[in-house]
Amino acid sequence: MNTLVLKGVRPYGEGPLSDVLIRDGVIAGITSHDPNTDPHTDPHTDPNTPDTVVDGNGAILLPGFVDLHTHLREPGREDTETIESGSTAAALGGYTAVFAMANTDPVTDNAVVVEHVARRGREVGLVDVHPVGAVTVGLRGEQLAELGTMARAGVRVFSDDGHCVHDPLIMRRALEYSKALDVVVAQHAEEPRLTAGAQAHEGANAARLGLQGWPAAAEEAVVARDCLLARQVGARLHVCHVSAAGTADVLEWAKARGTAVSAEVTPHHLLLTDDRLATYDPVNKVNPPLRTAADVERLRQALADGVVDCVATDHAPHAPQDKDTEWSAARPGMLGLQTALSVVVKTMVETGLLDWRGVARVLSERPAEIAGLPDHGRPIAVGEPANLTLVDPAATWVVRGADFASIAANTPFEGMELPARVVATVLRGRVTAAAGRIPA
Structure with a gap:
């Protein structure tokens, strides 16, 4: 004992x-x-x-934290992160469970890769590592992946994160399958025809810096479409890394009408704005981009009100050669596992928007509920x-x-x-x- x-x-x-x-x-x-x-x-x-x-x-x-959105890079890019190093960072950051995104190499679009990621997570044993399955084969958005096979292998969340499932018919089919399998589809909301070549939030800073703009409507439009699809088929939808005030408005509208939609916001979108782009430092390049102070304010309030359900890190490690380069060539993404709690405290607790029970809600209870984890996000009780x-x-x-x-x-x-x-x-x-x- x-x-x-x-x-x-x-x-x-x-x-x-x-x-x-x-x-x-x-x-x-x-x-x-x-x-x-x-x-x-x-x-x-x-x-x-x-x-x-x-x-x-x-x-x-507090209940142990649960991250719905972690990039562990294994298999394929072990030079930037491994399941062991990422699990270590997660444990040090207060996490007891993380969801490993599917954009690995090979892509986690079949049960073989799912089982590899899950097995390595168990071997390391520092956090519960839950593989996220790809929605489409190779994340290409053209053909549904083996959702049923992966669900039987234990996958509870499916996402093409890094790529939007932009075809509405494929997204509808994915939602229909997810309802039958009792899993959730997590959408990277980005209409690619509006963001081709985009480098920064479309606004005054991008114009002044000569960077091609990334309109908030590219996110808002996909979220609105998918909320309508999810409501029509009666499936659960989760929206990844909400970044725009208008997206919060769409979510509020959809939830008021009974749509089974949940959403996450990252720590960096709660704190940082596109003012940081003035130095052209690629450490500030992320997808979706940093937006305005008004967006940040709206997202904080939406998180406090439950319109946005939880905080997820979108922990995205990159090698120096992929990040320490000119802005246009740099890979988007930021680390987040070891700073998430502190950023939430700075933006939400110190501002009076959340108390510590609220912190438990957004970092543990809601993400565990969204993903269907019965042993995480539980009350502190005998x-x-x-x-x-x-x-x-x-x-x-x-x-x-x-x-x-x-x-x-x-x-x-x-x-x-x-x-x-x-x-x-x-x-x-x-x-x-x-x-x-x-x-x-």
Whole structure:
């Protein structure tokens, strides 16, 4: 019997300090330090000496984070990230489950690649790695991939992320199959005929810098179309990396009419704007692009209101030769796993838009619910799985990409001081990260 005690923690940042007893991967007791606690509801502590004790020193205890949108690059680009290095970054960032996107080489469009990614995730064992299956063969948008076979291999989310499923007939067929299979299709919303050659958000900054514009309508139009399709066939739709204020308006409209649509926003779209493009530094190049301060403000409010459901990192590592080049040739993408919590605290908690229960909702509970993970995003309560994250809300730190666990270092937050830090991560009662390290 394996036991772990988290001492002196505050579940959801509320109430008095508590000690949380975990036995064989399940929360077995929560003992309040409050002497007035009702003894009939206060669980008993373990009479035996626990195998491991983590002193929380007043840290906030949250459900372990779940990332619906992670690029682990394996197989094919192990020079930029591997399942091991990405899992390490995820654990250090407070994550207990991640969804590995399908744009690998070979593409995750069949059960063989699905099983490889899942097996490597289990072997590393730091987070639960869930393969995302491609919607179309080779991400080419021409022919549906083997959705049924991949679903039987355990895939719960399908996406051609990096490419939009732009053909409405193929998207409708994908939604019809997803309904029958009880899975979700996650769309990279980008009408390619409106973004050919685009380099930056279409607006004043792009015009001044001489960069071809990327209109927000390219995202909004696809989201509107797919919401209509999802409602017609009765399927679930998930919208990846929402970046535009107008997209939030479309989502609000669709949800008010009963459409089964969910959406994610990235940390960088909650904090950064296209003003950063003035230096032409490709670290700020991302798909979809950074947009305006008005878009950022709308996305923050939409996340607080539940119009946008959750935060997903779109963690996208790149090799130096793919990023440290001229703007037009640079690959789009940013690291996100080890900075996500801090950016959410800076943009949502410090602004008063979310409390710590809200942080649990957007980083853990809603993404787990969207993906259908029964053991993640669960309440902190006796009898629940012990997938947990400890956070020091008073900590501050300076971002250094070279210090990250990822093989790549392409973070747009380099040198920025951010609030809050993960103290420890617990996966099924086992400490997978503590004090910025992976236990031996």
